[in-house]
Amino acid sequence: MRLTPRTRKASAALVAALGLGLGGCDFDPTGLFAEKYKPEIIENTPADKLYSEGLAKIEDSDYEAAVKKFDSLDKQYAYSDWSRKALLMTAYSNYQGQKYDDAINASKRYLQRHPASKDAAYAQYLMAMSQYKQIPDVTRDQERSEKALVALQELVQRYPTSEYAADAKAKIQITRDQLAGKEMEVGRFYLEKRSFPAAINRFRDVVAKYQTTRHAEEALMRLTEAYMALGITGEAQNSAAVLGHNFPDSPWYKDAHALLATGGLEPREEKSSFLSKVYRSVLGKTASAE
Structure with missing residues (x-):
């Protein structure tokens, strides 16, 4: 049968719709596609060559290109030791390129894939540091800070003798200080709005969770202030006493003492109080560590 122009167009449309001919199939009912499909065999690049090329890209600070090299190595030599090395270097290259996620x-x-690897501690460190590098300023949501804290704590718990543990411990303290700072910011906001119960909850959280940070002293003073405003003088005296007992040279203690004095009161600690128990627990842990 002779193909008219209209028939040729219809046949070509049918071939395209079915994926025939255009995809390189040998079957060509219309005779419209003379070029035949020739399968291309791509040989794997030697693993050591790909790895060296990736390292060279890192040396040139071309981290995006390095990631591509290591990704290719991982795919071409899946489930091999080269794949393991490539995955770790992919993480490192992304970290150096500030592609933290x-x-x-x-x-x-x-x-x-490799939980028992000798480099597992380093992988955990890269993950923790990638979270840590994204910690925002204290005025913003602190979800990243919380994730960084979890990752850093996991590093210390799982790999306590690794070379990264000491740095992780230092950054844990910094991250905790950041989280405490956020709680203080919110607590001061409530205090200014005279929402004293809400402010007290925030300041108590600082003392309960972050008592070893630099914000603890102010939190105890602000508790004294909020309790005085509510007329709960016993709690105000206790907060000031705990502050003075644990931070006797703090300027915040001087402020708390002066505030009590305006009501004819003195600091007086209640040993069974929540605040006293918190700091006794801290002192006990410190003594055990020593």
Whole structure:
């Protein structure tokens, strides 16, 4: 049968719709596509060559290109030791390139695949540092700070003797200070609005969770202030006494003492109080650590 122009167009449309001919199939009912499909065999690049090329890209600070090299290595040599090395270097390259979420994902994959590896501690460190580097200022939501704290604590707990544990401990304290600062900011806001119960809850959280941070002294003073405003003088005296007992040279204690004096009161600690128990617990842990 002779194909008219209209028939040729219809046949071509049918071939396209079915994925025939255009995809390189040998079957060509219309005779419209003379070129035949020739399968291309791509040989794997030697693993050591790909790895060296990735390292060279890191040396040139071309981290995006390094990631591509290591990704290719991981895919071409899946389930090999080269794949393990490539995945770790992918995490490292993303971290250096400040693509922190990609670094976190690569580190997680490494830990899932190779939890007992000698480099597992480093993968955990890269993940923790990628969270840590994204900690925002204290006026913003602190979800990143909370994630960083969890990742850093996991590093210390799982790999306490690793070379990264000391740095993780220092950054844990910084991250805790950040979280305490956020609680203080919210507590001061409530205090200014004279929402004293809400303010008290925030300041108590600082003392309960972050008593070893630099914000604890102010939190105890602000508790004294809020309790005085509510007329709960016993709690105000106790807050000031705990502050003075644990931070006797603090300027915040001087302020708390002066505030009590305006009502003819003196600091008086109640040993069974929540605040006293918190600091006795802290002192006990410190003594055990020593």
